Structure formats: C-alpha cells, structure tokens
Amino acid sequence: MSIYDFKVKDAYGNIVNLDKYKGKVLLIINSATECGFTSQYEGLQLLYEKLKGEKFEIIDFPCNQFGNQAPGTNAEIASFCNSRFGIQFPIFGKIDVNGNNAEPxxxxxxxxxxxxxxxAKHPLSKGLDEMLAKVDPNYKNDPSIKWNFTKFxxxxxxxxxTRFEPTVDIEVIEEQINALL
Incomplete structure (x- = not known):
C-alpha cells in the first residue's frame, strides 16, 4: 500500500485520486488558519516556489481538531491563505486527522x-508538551497527530x-526534500 491508493476531496468537494502525484516528492500537511504555527505558511510557500518545478508538491489539509483553529469554510480558508500568504499549492477540503472520523x-x-x-529547541515545544500531558500523561506513546502543521x-x-512535527524548522524539511529530489 502507498499514498497512491487513497482518494481525497479537494476544497470544492471533488474526488482527487492521489495517484496523480506519482513520481513527485510530496509534503502532506494538516494546517489551521488561526494557529500559533500559521506563519509557517510563509516558509512553505517560499519552499514551494523554489522546488515546485523539481517534481515536488505540497498538499495541504486544513483541520479544525486542535483548538478550533480552522473555523472557516473551505472557501474562507483558501481565501485567507491566498490573500495573506499567496499560497499557490493545493489546499484540500477540511478534514479530521485523528479519531473515528479521521481521513483514511x-x-x-x-x-x-x-x-x-x-x-526541544523550539519556543513552543514546552507549552505543547505541558498542554498535551494534562489531557493525556501518556501522549508521547500515542502515534496520533498532536497539533496543526504536522507534515509527512x-x-x-x-x-x-518521515514525519515532521510543527516545531521542526523549514530548513531541516527542505534538506530532506532535496535529498529525495
């Protein structure tokens, strides 16, 4: 099995077969428009502009499961991302990433x-650790997605x-993408 076996919905509700991305290096993210990590859109767009001609694609899935930080409709989210960050990579329909309704x-x-x-070097890591530990003291042993802007x-x-938590610098991600290109 690979990601090419999956079908997802774009921001307009159309079914997209991920096999259309065969032969490309992909960065798949779950995002939110009102998150402490939302500013990562800027670095992601710069990365996309730099590498998109190199058989690279970013696929963005907004998710409202973490603090209700993606409250808008698909159209509102796409408009925000375009007007605020000039996002050119595909933004798909809003999904759940954990639980019974998680996108397969x-x-x-x-x-x-x-x-x-x-x-541990990221300034938000300690706060995330403390917050998650209050909800589930054993959260570190659970493979689920912990927050917005987790990337695969x-x-x-x-x-x-590989998987990148939202606290990983874009430069580290870019290095690993370049190694695959």
Missing part, C-alpha cells in the same frame, strides 16, 4: 510514522519517509 489518508500516514516528540514527507514512489 492520515490514518495511514500516522500508521507509517508515529509521534517522536517535539523539537513522501518519496517519488509514494512511501512515507
């Missing part, structure tokens, strides 16, 4: 690469290579 693609991604911890790197064959 994300259940697969989490099954391939679980949670390995936040980057997929190679040209559709294999999940």
């Amino acid at each position: 693609l994300f259940s697969y991604l989490v099954g391939q690469k679980g949670f390995e911890g936040f980057d 790197l997929i190679d040209k064959n559709g294999n999940v290579v």
